[in-house]
Amino acid sequence: MRTKYNGLMSLVIAGSVAYDGVETPHGKVERMLGGACTYIALAASYFTPTSIVAIVGDDFDQEDVDLLAGRNINLDGLERAPGKTFFWEGVYSADMNDRTTLRTDLNVFADFNPKVPESYRDHPYLLLGNIQPALQRSVRAQMKSARLVGGDTMNYWINDFRAELLETLKEWDFLLINDSEARLLSGESNLRLAARKIVAMGPHTLVVKRGEHGALLFQKDRFFAVPGFLLDQVFDPTGAGDCFAGGFIGYLAQQGIDAASGSIDHNALRRAVIYGSVMGSFCCENFGVERFRTLTRGEIDSRFQEFKGFTEF
């Protein structure tokens, strides 16, 4: 299947572009391209025209620009500031279900004040990566005509910026978080009860990412669950959740599905969850963004069919 592009499907992604130092049981990389915005954009770029809003330092490598540009990602909103690019370093546990952050240097990201380029402002799709809720709101406010808006958050914002986050969520169609974040945000340990509370906070759709255990999709009266894709080897899970988000919104954008035209087709959301799962699984097959150097849309669609094959009964 060949992706057909048109302007109506354009997606804007705001978030972090970073360098990561990562150690997993399979090896160690001192410094590689990373950041939520990077992973989301790379994954979404297989589905729809994608533009980013992010900031990097003057150390940002041309080969990394080239990788993103090579996937036709619009970099008009990639601001360059004097100083160093956001740097994160972490190490994974033996089973890779936990990771410890060793270092977080915000660098130029500390003063990130996202400015959406004029050329993006009429784009209908908006994905807000995991950054401070006030910045997510600011981007949302600059894209008044967005017809489908969603994003990610994390425990730090849920705990310490709760009021700000709740205001932000009111303007979203969907929220993509993991199960511990869903429990923390709702105060409910049972995921079904947690989802009910979160759906009442604003987003009509909640996607709970569970890593190797798959994903759950909740709406007021609808529920969908998919198991995880079992890889022979998980090389590096960094960015898998962000690639899930990119596959999810990318597919919806490609299909031209948005919230402004009334209720969103629930079955399209189910397929978007599968494409999210597919993109997350590919991400884990190599370190960092390496898998995206060779990945093709054909491989993506094959794995979508594989999901059908191992879940049907």
Place this chain on the structure above:
Amino acid sequence: MRTKYNGLMSLVIAGSVAYDGVETPHGKVERMLGGACTYIALAASYFTPTSIVAIVGDDFDQEDVDLLAGRNINLDGLERAPGKTFFWEGVYSADMNDRTTLRTDLNVFADFNPKVPESYRDHPYLLLGNIQPALQRSVRAQMKSARLVGGDTMNYWINDFRAELLETLKEWDFLLINDSEARLLSGESNLRLAARKIVAMGPHTLVVKRGEHGALLFQKDRFFAVPGFLLDQVFDPTGAGDCFAGGFIGYLAQQGIDAASGSIDHNALRRAVIYGSVMGSFCCENFGVERFRTLTRGEIDSRFQEFKGFTEF
């Protein structure tokens, strides 16, 4: 749907019948009917004629006999011995994903030497609950005409009775264990690799139970995964894995599917995994075996359809 019974479908279950003391975040019961054989038999009884091989003490209550007999479970193989019935006591963690054993009194179970009644010996289906592998082998040897044989085991037997367990597994069609047991048995942390090794040990079918995260079905060249059923409240997970086993083998027996007639229909195994998941989910809805006092086959088939509804895309 009404279950049609005939002699060809008869299932024999060997394992523990016990009293349990259980504490969960929802309450505490000092002493209630439990044991793997009990749960497996109760679950299977909704699908097929079921007979048990087990031992209890002279303290075994008539009301518990009545509950089992009331589900048409054949108790000819329920031996009564002087002394007390096997007693287990445990407490669950706040999220109920872990439990701590506070007490295990084997009592009459310490000298259990399972004798399969003559009247059972031509029954085609055999499920061996989690007991010492040598006893599982002994029961298997007494049922030479069994056409589909499988069972459960646990970390204790895998670690300390490994050679005996491996001999036992050679004669099984399927093995039902949880993910940590699959990793321990195979020495592989990756479940796909673990499954390959286990399927080479004898059973052509491996079912990995993952509790709230669902279940996986592995054969040499086939794979199936189902997410867990999300309950509004997990009251008490005790016995859920055994009820899974009961639903799994019970459905296969009801359908007359066995290994002697050549290869087993893979799609029937998928449906059996769903019925296993259904029975495990009902088990968690109340303390101990309480849910089975009211559960109907109609509710079971409705939940099977619910599984279809929330997994299709």
